[in-house]
Amino acid sequence: MTQLPVIEAKHLDLTFQTNDGPVQALRDVNLQISKGDFVSFIGPSGCGKTTFLRCIAALEEPTGGSLSVNGMSPEEARKARAYGYVFQAAGLYPWRTIAGNIKLPLEIMGFSKAEQAEKVEKVLELVDLAGFGKKFPWQLSGGMQQRASIARALAFDADILLMDEPFGALDEIVRDHLNEELLKLWARTEKTIGFVTHSIPEAVYLSTKIVVMSPRPGRITDVIESPLPKERPLDIRDSPEFLEIAHRVREGLRAGHAYD
C-alpha cells in the first residue's frame, strides 16, 4: 500500500538576506516523511536542520521549491493543528502551573473547559507527570520541565511532533531516560516525529530514518533507513547493527565537511 507522504519537500531552497549578503540556509532539499516515521535531522551547526524544521512549522518562508505538510501548505497545516513544536528550552510560563501551561494552546485554540481538563489529564499521564499538574515550573527538574513541554505539544492531538534539540540542554543520564520515554510515547501514540539533534547516538537510537545534513549551503548528504527493530532497549546501542549505522552517519557528516 502506498501512502501519501506526511511531509514532502521538493527542491526546497531558502536564502536569508543578511547584512553580509545572502546566506543560503537550504539548497535543493528533497525529502519524504511517511506517517509514523521517526526522522532525525543531524549535522553540524549551520547545516539548516533547525531551519528545515522551522519551514515545516511555517516559522520560516522557503524562497524556492515546494513543501507540503499533510498535503497542505505549512501555513494551512498550522491552522489545521497538524503539528506540535518542542523547542530546546522548555519555555514554560513561570506564572502558570504545569497544567496551566499545557492548557495554554487549548485555550488559544478555543477548546471548552471540560475538554481542556480532560486533555491535560491525558497528556500528563502520557509523559509520566500525572499528579504534577498543580506544580509550578520552578518546582520541577529540567527533565520534567521538558516532559511538560512535550505534553503541551501533544495536548491538541496533532499528528506530527516537531522537536528542535529538545534534550540538548539536559545531562546525558536524563537524556538517556527521556530518549527511552520518547520511544515509548511514539509507540503508543503513533505520531510522526521530526527530531533535530547533534548527537549521533541519539539520532541512531531513536530514528527510523536519519537525515544527515551539511552546512554552507545547508543540504542533505545522506538519508539512512534504520534497520533496527521498533522495540529498542537502551543496550541496543552496543549491538553491531547500531554501531554500523552510527558509523555511516559519521561518514556522512565527514563527507559533508570535505567540501570546505
Next chain:
Amino acid sequence: MKQVLIPVITVVATIMAFWYAACVPMNIKFALMTAERQGEIVSPEGMMARRDMSALVLSVKNPAQWSDTWVQAKPRLPAPHQVVTELWKSTMEVKPTSKRSLVFHGWVTLSATLLGFVIGAGMGIVLAVGIVHSRAMDMSVMPWAIASQTIPILAIAPMIIVVLNSVGLQGLIPKAVISAYLSFFPVVVGMVKGLRSPSPMDLDLVKTWSATKAQSFWKLRLPASAPYLFASLKIGVASSLVGTIVGELPSGTGQGLGFRLLSGSYYGQTVQIWSALFATAILAACLVATIGAVERGVLKRMGLA
C-alpha cells in the same frame, strides 16, 4: 530579627548624632547672641568680634551654649526632636480639617498625587502597548517621551498652571497634570521593556498555535510584563508626588504640602519646612510600600514570587 535590628538602630543613631552635631555650628551664632544678652559670658565677647569667625571655631570655644542650639524657635537647622514635636502637634493636636494640620495638607497633596498617578500610569501603559505593537509609534512617540523628561519640571510647572488656569481649570487638576507628566515616563519605559521581555522562542511558540495578536498579548506579553510594571510603578508613584509638590509651589491655592514648604520658607519657619519635608517623605514611603504590597500579592498569585 536581632540581626536586622542592630544595623538598623546603628544607622538611625548615626544619622541622629550627625544631625544633632550639625545643629551646633548651624545655630551657634544666634545662641551666643541670646546668651550674651542674658548676661552670660561667651567667647569672644561682642557680636562684631564674632561676625567673621567660623561657626566651627565658635562651637569649639563655647561648649556651654551647645544645648541652646537645639531649642531655638527659628533655627537655621532644627534639631530632630523639634521636627518630631512639630510633626506630632500638626497632625495629632489640631483638627484634621484645620489649615494648620499636616493631615489636611497631606490629604490635598495625596489626592492630586493619586489622580496624577492614575492618569500617568494609565497613559504610560497605553503608550507602551502602542509602542510595542506599532513601529510607527515606537519611532514617533518614544523620542517625545524622552524629550519631555529633559525639560526641568520647575520650569514647565508654572506654565502648565497658567495655561490650565486660563481655560478655567484650577486646584486639583493642574497639579494632577504635572504629577502625571512626571509619572508616565518610568511606566512607559518599564512597561515597554516588560512587554518585550518574552524571548523569540516564546513568541514562536504561540505562533505555532496560530494565536492572534490579542491572544499573545493577553496570555504572554501582559503577564510577562508584570514584574517590570510594578518596578516602574514604584518609581512612578514617587515621581508623581514630586510632581504634585512642585505643582503646589506656584499654584497659590494655599493648600498642600508643597504650599506648606513654601510658606515656611517665606516666614523663616524652618521647623515647619522640615516637618512638611518629613511628612512628604513619609507619604512617599507609604505610597511606595502600598505598591510593594500590591506587587507581592499579585506576583504571589501569579506564582512568580
